[in-house]
Amino acid sequence: MATVNRLGRFKRFRSRLLVYVIGLLLLVLAGVFGVVNHVFRQNTEASIRHELWVTEQVFLRLLTERSQQLSQQATALASDFAFKRVIATQDKATITSALMNLSARIRADAAFLVSTDYEIMADSLDIQATGQAFFAAALLDQAEAEGTASRLMLVNGMPYQLIAVPVLAPEPIAWLCLGFVVDQSVLAQLKQLTQVEISLLSEQNGALQRHASTLGNLSPQQPLYQTDADGFFWHDDNGMYLSRLVTLEQQPTGKLVALIERSWPKALENFYRLQWLLLVIALFSIGLASLAAAWLAKTVSKPVQTLAKGVQAIGQGDYHYQVAIDSQDEIGKLGVAFNAMGTQLLEKEKIRTLLGKVASPAVVHELLTNEVVLGGETREITALFTDLAGFTSIAEAMPPHELVALLNDYLTHMSGAISDHSGVLDKFIGDAIVAFWGAPVTDSDHAWRAVSCALAMQRRLRQLRGDWRRRGLPPLTMRVGINTGSAVVGNIGSLDRLDYTMIGDTVNLAARLEGANKYYGSEILISEHTYRQVNSLFACRELDKVRVQGKQQSVTVYEVITEHDQLSSEQQQFCRHFGDALAAFRQQQFQPAQDLFTSLFAAHQDAASALYLQRLKVLATQPNTANFDGVYDLLK
Amino acid sequence: MNSKMLVLLAGLALSMAHAETITVQVLDSEGGPVADAAVYAKPVAAMAAQAKPQPIIIDQIDKEFIKHLTVVQTGTAVSFPNHDKIRHHVYSFSAAKVFELPLYAGIPPEPVVFDKVGAVALGCNIHDWMSAYIYVVDSPYFAVTDQAGRAQLNVPASGGYVIGAWHRHLKGLQPRQPKINVAAGGTAELALTMQLKRKSRPIRLPAGSGLAIGYR
Incomplete structure (x- = not known):
């Protein structure tokens, strides 16, 4: 486990591969060396034993031949x-x-x-x-x-x-x-023939004496070595020897023995040479393996590093990043796949960017994450319609490029406000803007966000108007209509071309409310459905009860003044007075109503009050006000 | 030559006329017959003065001594005629007679007189295998045993005789100094047991080729 941990420290693939390869190689080399060592030593011992046995035979034979030769010489002499x-x-x-x-x-x-x-x-x-x-x-x-x-x-x-x-x-x-x-020189001759060390010893009355030896003047061994069953034994006297005792002459008083020995280190000389050779081979193969491992690691790790860099770049949004891996193997294929992925991501991003420009981010997200299918669902939403009052007449008088520049400037600011308020920009229709909240992402605050957005849009427009005035452009006002209710939302269109949009009465009313602003002189008109959800946050003035064409139910409409905390006391008073006037009007107390509206109009040039004074004038001409309910048709 | 033969025959007839016979049976310690053993008889009584023994010859033919064992009376002159085409060098270093006849061909000019009792081993200096024995006794009554180990000693008169025996392998004789009485006109028999040395005592012989030297 310790090894694994230590290896685990090698963070670089190259180092790890190198350690593994060399480790494996060392293991194999150690195994080979162990086996060779074992076999060589075994073989060497076996061959020495055999040599000693042969030497014994040769030695005895030589002694016999020597004695025969000497006998013949002696016979001739005799x-x-x-x-x-x-x-x-x-x-x-x-x-x-x-x-x-x-x-x-x-x-x-x-x-x-x-x-x-x-x-x-x-x-x-x-x-x-x-x-x-x-x-x-x-x-x-x-x-x-x-x-x-x-x-x-x-x-x-x-x-x-x-x-x-x-x-x-x-x-x-x-x-x-x-x-x-039989002295040193005789034994030296025998050694020349047999290449083993020979000593001549005698044993008399248990005392051992060495008379001659090719090993030089060694001290006599006492007692005789313990031999194994084969007659061989090891002894250590200035180096290891494998030895054998040969009894040459056995007499009652004692015996003469020859000790024939072969030096173990000398016999292993060949093995030591082999050891060096093995060491050289080992070093050479370790070097080769290291080079191979380094090369292999480089061929693997370099593309991996390149890919890692690529992935990092992609992660940071650089979809243009392409890796250059020119190999045909798996890594090459990975590189090709990576580049293909990058290209696809880039295309997707392009689409996303484009979508973001033509569609709201929430819609884009919805489109990208879910399967795009035609169809919709009924959701509670808040729809917002805007229009620039009098734009058409301005457009006619303006050169086209200036017009487009003006419009783009306006639309950019407005769409920015919608985005800031998490609204879905449905479409631009000329100078008109359609947006909604509550879809595709469910949002319980859709009404509040829409109204808040409308106020923000008006504020931005006020800033724009200052700018436009400096450029000599006419001041434009924007009308906003907001309605809350059920609508069908979804991908609507054909398979080739579709919009994420909304349809339904809720939407129509919002559009009608936008248009209705011009009657009341208001900028932001909301229905009672929206009002119920936002009146705690925004100060609104009830303007009218209207009947939408084709509907029995009347709808109360409100003008959004501002946030409650932004409301000035004058505004508060004005709203209260208007409320009083409206109440008088509804209760058919037309004279007080007329007085109140007249004073409101005089004080504030209020268009709504003017409208009511107009209505009072009409009512005064009508003989019968018995079926008066204070509800007016909402004109197109 | 003829006169010599006549003398010999006359002597033989004379001895036959008066002869008594002692038959000696020589056995080895295992009871087997001992051939080629010298046997002699010596009268217990003082012997009458003897005539000078007749000279004898020991031939060398085909690089061998002819007769392996020759028994002679002391004072016998022995001639060693060489019948081979090569020379011989006959010698003896035995105590009873040390002599040399250095390389010679044909008949040596002087015979060798054996005047001491005892065994004389003869050899040839240039042919190691050539070997013969002369056993010198101080009695004219001697014989050599046959294959059955028997020998007949013809003695001139009845009376007591000391019997001696010798063999080249002899180690001991039983009885040591046997005596025997020979009755007039009768025959006497005596059995002797010889203790012999190992028979494998080295004797040089030519090996097959005649060049290499081996042992029997």
């Missing part, structure tokens, strides 16, 4: 007739001298002449030994039985190869015994 003559003289000094001469001929290290009854006649090592019993009677017994005899023996504590042959005349008249020291 046939020397002059020597036989010397023996016949019985002159001990001459015999000894002749024996020395004889042994020098074949460079024997020791020579003995022994009588047929095993008494020493001459001894090259010890002249005083004459007449003593010969120490190696068994050797002579063997020579008598077999013609010649050869044995490895210790003479004066030195290992000798002793050869015994008879001196025949033609009966044996004496035994010629020649000794050859």
Whole structure:
């Protein structure tokens, strides 16, 4: 787990890939090395064991051949007739001298002449030994039985190869015994042939002594090494050796053994060379793998980085961003898909932007998020209609580009106000604006927002009028009609061309109210349906009860003055007086009503009051006012 | 030549006329017959002065001594005629007679006189395998056992005799110094047991090719 965590720290894909690849490679290399090491060591040990076994055979064979060769030489020497003559003289000094001469001929290290009854006649090592019993009677017994005899023996504590042959005349008249020291040089020759280390040891009365060794002057080993079932054993004496003991001569007093050994580190020299080679290969392959991993990581991570940058750019709205990945693989395909996505997003954004210009953002959102289907639903909405009073006459007198500039200026400000109040701008019809609230996004404050928007539009227009005046343009007034109620909203039109719009009586009334402003001299006219929802927020003046064509029900209409908290005391008073006048009018107290309206008109030039004075004048001419209900038809 | 033959025949007739016979059976310790053993009889009483023994010859033919064992009385002169086309070098280093006849062809000018009792091993210096024995006894009554291990000793008169025996492998004799009484006109029989050395004692012989030297 720790490894995972540590690896997890490598944030860059390249580093992670590199670590994984090299880690895996190291694992494989370690495995290979482990197996090679194990197998090599096993094989080396097996081959050393075999070598030692072969060496033992060779060693024994060499000893046998050496003894045969020496026996033949000794036999030839024993046939020397002059020597036989010397023996016949019985002159001990001459015999000894002749024996020395004889042994020098074949460079024997020791020579003995022994009588047929095993008494020493001459001894090259010890002249005083004459007449003593010969120490190696068994050797002579063997020579008598077999013609010649050869044995490895210790003479004066030195290992000798002793050869015994008879001196025949033609009966044996004496035994010629020649000794050859088995020393360093003999073992060196054997080593040359067998390439193993050889030591000659003797064991007498349990004491072990090393007489000669190709390993130099090593201290005698005590006691003898423990050998395994095969006769091999390990020993550590200036380095590991695999060894084998060969008994050369077993005698009652002790034995002569050869210790043949093969140095373990030397045998592993080839393996060490292989180790270096493996190390070089390992480093080389790690280097190669690193390069490969780096290249691979680059080919993967670079496009990924490019893509990440692209995604970031897209996230920040830069749909023009295109990635450049020129490969044919999966990453290349991803790049192509990414670019295609960017293009599509760009197109969608273009559409969205365009839609935003021709349709309200809420509608655009609705269109983009939901499947566009023809059809609608009945919703409670608030519809708003505006118009510029007297625009047509101005339009006729104005050059077209100026007209368009003026109109665009006006519409831009108005649509901005509608957007600010979360309204849906349905359409522009010349200088007229149609908007609604409450769809497509449900909004319980639709009436309040619409009225608030109408006031804001009037305020903006007042600012625009100042501007226009400076440019010498005529002051324009805007009429606003607002109504709240049920209407059908939805995508209406054909499959090729459709609008998100509204239809219904509610909408018609709003349009009629807009037109009705000119009778009352008002700027914002709302129906009683809207009034009920907003009167707590806005100060309104009831203007009239009207009957819409084709409808029995009369509708009370109100002029929106301003927000309650913006209402001045004069306005308040004016509204109250107008209310009193209207009440008098409705109760058919026409004279008081006339007085009140007259004073209102005189004080405020109020168009509504003027309208009522006009109505009173008409009423005065009518004989019967019995069916007077104070409701007037709303003219188109 | 003829006169010599006549003398010989006369001597034989004479001895036959007075001869007593001692039959000696020589057995080894396992009871088997011992062939090629020298057997001799020596009168217990002092022997009358003997005539000088007749000289004898030991031939060398085809690189071998003819007769492997020759028993002679002390003082016998032995000649070693060489019948081969090559030379021989006959010698002995035995205590009873040390002599050499250095490389010679044909008949050596002087015979070798064996005047000491004992076994003499003969060899040829240039042919290792050539081997023969002369057993010297101080008695004219001797014989060599046949394949059955038997030998007949013709002694001139009845009386007591000490019997001796020798073989090249001899280690011990049983009884050691047997004595026997020979009745007049009768025959005496004696059994001797010889302890012999190992028979594989090395004796040089030519191997197949005649060049390599081996052992029997």
